[in-house]
Amino acid sequence: NAGVTQTPKFRVLKTGQSMTLLCAQDMNHEYMYWYRQDPGMGLRLIHYSVGEGTTAKGEVPDGYNVSRLKKQNFLLGLESAAPSQTSVYFCASSYSTGEGPQETQYFGPGTRLLVL
């Protein structure tokens, strides 16, 4: 299994440009998440999905949109990039939100985004 993969690994954008980050998982997980990581801020949840065709807002959703058309993919879109969106973006997935042992979130390798 490849686990959780993210593309691209690195991208430079100009202010106002748009782009889509792709997350893919091959573990048949129902739940997927997008986080951003900023120095001194830890990881903050942007959007998440509890299943194919469903998405929900996290802590910092403004300026981002997501889609979950297929169970294995979770896309994060920036319609009009801003310098404040310069960050490292991590995707994660998990199998269950019950209280059993499958709660662990598995993280992708991250995408470094620089917005000029």
Place this chain on the structure above:
Amino acid sequence: AQSVSQHNHHVILSEAASLELGCNYSYGGTVNLFWYVQYPGQHLQLLLKYFSGDPLVKGIKGFEAEFIKSKFSFNLRKPSVQWSDTAEYFCAVRPGRGSTLGRLYFGRGTQLTVWP
């Protein structure tokens, strides 16, 4: 709102020194607790987790953590650190019930630097 506090932002130790990283959370109900580690240039990896049972949990690479419910704490420990433990460590909390649907709340992270 849920919050996770990591009191130490940067810890510097010599090899063989003992380590304790503090983590406190604000949620009063049932929780699942995690420590993740991020080595330089890599994605987050699960170090250990607590769901129920013995409050002293052991993880990979000689790490352990103790859940003290009365103190809302989940401190990470290692009796003797190595240079290879240099990384950023994140505490995370998942409320056990309610509408959070598996969401993790991360602390801001503690950067550990171990000098050889």
